[in-house]
Amino acid sequence: MKIITVTPENVQDETLFCIKDITNPGFDAKKAWFKKRYAEGLRMKILKDTNDKMIGFIEFVPASNAWRPINADDFIFIHCMYVYSKKDRNQGYGSILIKEAEKEAKKRKMAGVCVMSSKGSWMADKTIFEKNGYKEIARRGRFELLSKKWIDEAADPQLYDWTLQKRKYQGWHLLYADQCPWHEKSVAALLDVAMDHGIDLKVKKITNAQEAKQAPSGFGVFSLLHNGKLLEDHYLSATRFKNILQKELQLIS
Template sequence: MEITKIREVTPENVMEETLFCVKDITNPGFTCKRIWFEKRYKEGLRIKILKDDSGKMIGFIEYVPIEYAWRPVDADTFMFIHCMYVYSKKNRHKGYGSLLINEAEKDAQELGFAGVCTMTSKGAWIANKSLFEKNGFMEVDGKGRFELLSKKWDTTAPDPKLFDWTTQQKKYRGWHLLYADQCPWHEKSVEALLNVATDNGIELKLEKISTAEEAKRAPSGYGVFSLLHNGKLLEDHYISATRFRNILKKELLS
């Protein structure tokens, strides 16, 4: 393994360290995520970036006390991992992901939490569960394409569980897009989808999720992005304009 160092992003150094997923500080998505991050930092949210000895970014992890998690999860005294990613394929299977997970575990133990948990999936924009299982996590709940994994050192603590996000979907009649700044790429996707909707004479109603509680009660497993039409969830992660055009064709023909 190369010589590595872990840098914690703070409101004071975020312009220098950036946010890993988006490094261009002039990008509108960076600004949205930065503002969101600075508010969440006070709630205990942490972003840590793994770098090699030359300063090149290898991967990152974002985690938060589960009370303030922006996912449909329910538990007490757990740390929750929002995102964890090792960028380059050549850097995978070298133990870097485990180093990042260990950061969340270490902070959770220092704060007296019962354990750490996360959501995983084989689908897009979220980590696969295999790495977490290698680090001692166990699946404790699941719904649709998502699994909830937990690692706890307080065996008396109840396991975390998932909220049933499908119960929220029926109330969304017409076209709806719910999103949050937890992901810096949402801003670009929302603008693209709005333009496509306008071009096709579709009224796409936007709702920006502004609190963790709203995200927990969102109509999708990902929590921070939901595209719905007449009570049906069509996408649970950000998409391109081309993907939305294809969705429109299918929905309008059905």
Template sequence: MELTHCNIKIITLTKDNLEKEHICCAISNNKDCQVASKKQWLSKRFADGLVFKKCDVRGKCFIEYIPAEKAWSPIEADGYMYINCLWVSGQFKGQGNAGLLLDECIRDSKEKGKKGLVALSSKKKLPFLSDPKFLRYKGFVLADTAEPSYELLYLPFEGNAPKPGFKDHVKTPKISEQGFVLYYTNQCPFTAKYVPLIEKEAKQKGVEFKSIHIETAEQAQNAPAPFTTYSLFYKGEFLTNEILSEKKFEKILFLLNK
């Protein structure tokens, strides 16, 4: 499906065009592990109502959203649409593309009878989370918070719409297992590349490390942290949601061992 706004073509991914379309966030071919894992994840989510809309460009200029009941996030937001990711970067920033994609999401969600939109953000901009400044500028308000700095922001379509919230168990993210424990999904293509690299690095350094691959919405909705795409714990405490390279992981090891 294609729409054109102000000479910008917006393409909606479907099972029919998924293989031929560039998915924006991993610029490579379909044989790349990142592209393959992301497209496989997407193809399984279409039946749950997931929508991926992108500007017709080769770059990061897209929005991905799903009915909150099927969201891979431990939230309570029945009747809402949950934004997985809104990403506009590089040469496509500063041209109104983010607003254009968000407006298309709003239009589509209202057409589907949703109560509003909800998105995971933070007190200040953090990697892989929605920009709180942009969302607030667009009318989103605070629904709930979780430690250490997560914010659940929402945009109700009507004044009496119920307020969404985090599930109680993630408001203070903790686990009982020691060592490093990583929870991750294939919602982001980068995990397919970087999780194995971190696993290898930990093994080479003799570091206790366990990765838990979340493979269903039910598992994600019961995960121990708000950001299920990538959440790293150490000695039971939440450490970071940033998808780490080997160098960044080495830096964390250095700081913890000082």
């Protein structure tokens, strides 16, 4: 096994793991986002086998620059972690990737590492982190906040209350960021559906970490809302959006 550190210089060759097709518009969007965030301390590591096959990846950043609704300034925060193939799971590869985030935190003389987990979509389950000594310290909705620290006197990370932000969004709103490379495709599909149904969907791209911390959802980088109600907190297909519209419009009528 070997760990590859993705950098602005090698990103085109190493790709971004979660999106490997460099001709996909989402790749360019994520690459541009990655290059800006790299200067803010964001790091992406890819785990490969001896045949240069990609096994998994992890993306982490100093929590002050995390694109999630958390307050944990003396910690590294794990944005994403994924082992692609089911046959490669439960082999210790996730633990190898977690250790990379911990090495970075110790190198920067930080208090520890934290992560948001969920049994739902697009986030790792907390089990892998608990196996590595992480403890759940907060919970809101389907999301858990876990932390591992080696400086006992350091304040624990905290979740911002994103539910307080929802009331700001009256009408139909979609907020998204390029932290996930699949958002561009989803946003285009949702705009087409909204137009077909005569829905005025207001779309806003989140452009910095502080905006993401104040987002109206736990995932932070994708929020679909209608009249102050959060309808979805991760990217979705046109079909899923049509089902949501049908339900919401029936409720209104």
